[in-house]
Amino acid sequence: MKIAKISDAEYEIMKIIWNEEGEVTTADIVEKLGEDNSWKLTTILTLANRLVDKNVLSLRKEGRINYYSPNISKEEYKSYQANDFIEDMYDGSVKSLIASLYNTKKIKKEDIDELKDWIRRI
Structure with missing residues (x-):
């Protein structure tokens, strides 16, 4: 399987997801990024969607909540x-x-x- 290169910002999102057991929500990502991070929710959603498009992440939607899990380690x-x-x-x-x-x-x-x-x- 060809693995797409991910940007530095996308890698920050992936580090959070890789460090967690199981699925991670958008809220979990926001929390783990911490208060020092200046990214808006829309930025985080865009980065996560890019990772889904690159087949690095899987997305499961339940109502308005997005659950992400890694496709690769x-x-x-x-x-x-x-x-x-x-x-x-x-x-x-x-x-x-x-x-x-x-x-x-x-x-x-x-x-x-x-x-x-x-x-x-x-």
Whole structure:
């Protein structure tokens, strides 16, 4: 299944839904976003509807209440996006990604040692 890329704002909504057990209502999302969030209810509904359109969320309506549940897990989304990133940016080469991180000093010796240990175990 192809998983659509979601925006940063949509990802904020998904983090809330992924952290909950079972279905989440629009009111639950508003509450979890907290008072610091400046999004209006219409913005939240628009973002949730986009996620439904992208088949990332399922929607069940009961009267005027929307119940949302994830169609994919956070791990599935992250894995798909990581693979897509490596394919797009490094022609599918994990080695090129690691070399880029090493050359720009974004990866430490400890990280490399952990990767070597992990590779030996698999």
